[in-house]
Amino acid sequence: MNQARGRRGARLGATVSVVVVLLVIGAVVITGIVAALRWGDAHIASGRCSAGGHWLEADQTANAALIVGTTLRRDLPARAGTIGIATAMQESRMRPIDYGDRDSLGMFQQRPSQGWGTPEQVQDPVYATETFFDHLVRVPDYTELEVTVAAQAVQRSAFPDAYAQHEDLARAFASALTGWSPAALTCDLDPVSHQDEEATESVAQEAATLLARDLGLEGQVTADLLRVDATSLPGADGDAGRAAWAVAAWAVATAPVTAVGTVQVADRAWHRGEEGWQEVPGEPVPAGTVRIGA
Template sequence: MPPAARGLLVAVVLVVLVVGLVVGAGALLAGLLRPGELAAQERCRAEVASPDDPDVLLSASLAPDQTANAALVVGLANRRGLPARAATIGVATAIQESGLRNIDYGDRDSLGLFQQRPSQGWGSEAQVQDPVYSTGAFYDALVEVDGWQDLEVTVAAQEVQRSGFPEAYADHEPEGRALASSLYGLSEASLWCELRPVEEPGDPAAALDGLLAALDPAGPPGWQVAATPGDGTVVLAATGAQPERAAWALAQSVVAHAAAHDVVGVRTGGSAWSRDDGTAGWVDAEPVEAGTVVVEVAAAGA
């Protein structure tokens, strides 16, 4: 076979192999993902202006389950009356330690969101795998660190964790700050999720009960159920000295838990987030009563 023909044959074979690999990989990926996931992955995002430089954006992009865990970590700091700095440290630590997932494995006997070791006095295996307990234990240790509020995030986290990689926490400070600012209500309309539609709605009352259980005892403080109009809707009222800020903390915490509890809409102030248009983030909407959050979950036939 002439050299030119031989070269052409090799090129054709290579093209066929590459196309086959691409098609095969695509088919494998399609088989691993549920319908629709190739077109749109579920994702949540927090985006705030840096207090150090308003032209710089601090952001975090997480899966819905990670975002729900971030809301828990931030909410517990807020309930304790700790400054948002504590939540920043907590979230940055949990991202580094577990990827913000309550995992049941780790280095040696490390477990849970913060990879706490029962053998080091953090609690029993069951306790350190309870996100509320483990987060509380982290903050118990953090506030015992002298001057923790003024330490760099990575230094404060290392004083608690005693990690073999003490500088790694700094990598996640921007994410921690974005999530803390959003979920404390310091930055309005700054956390949203892009979620698939609820395909098979269940009992809306059960969905709301699950959501309220997630917010209490691990959500932002100072709120109560103000009304239950029915049809999968509940009105939550923020209380305290800054109800409008508290309402934003509550509203964005609800969005953080939206995926697991069939939430399809959230409104506060003159803004709304809709599951049907999650990519748009928060949009202008008819105002609701100041300091309130209107939550809607999916209902069959709606």
């Protein structure tokens, strides 16, 4: 009888030990997930953005702004932006992922073993985007080709027809981000509370840094406001109105990263936490100018 009780006690003790271990492991996993989510929140806000009836998550939209911004800075046609977005959507859902087929990595799934760069380089969205367009512009008459054909000429994918499924979305976002479709791109983002003047100024500074990286433009930061003269944007072909809308769309698309809260262009304004572009009474913003603030 005592031996039976001892065996039951031993089994009970073993069961309790297993449960405790599982609870500890679960707590560690949950802590890791929460930490990862907090890390992500610290770098990019959640939310969704739309253009022409198509939707992207906030982080995807910021990467679309980088892709199209690169085409504008390099004075490439809007078609290049469509090809770039469609390619990145198919390859990685337009995210700089750290895995892929064989040694493929990054937003465009470029392979270090095939001379695309180091693993660190191809996972850098800026490097990956520049390298993609370095190859695309070498494709003869790429602007006249179908998106799938142009993308495949660069990527050499095992599924060349798959790029077509993203063409409509890519065209809608590229059109908005190049200024051809004014007020077409908007983001649904939660409002941001800036605690003091220094915090609001840092938002304008962050936007100015990203503006130079993506579009190659220098803005003027005054207190909490970034003023941008968009007329020198190479890809706008001297069209001040289109250039301003391209910069304005870019500012909204990158707001999840910069924490920008308001964008003004012409007689319209986008405010974080509100729906779409609102008409602003009074004097419009001067042609070719964009105001970006916290």
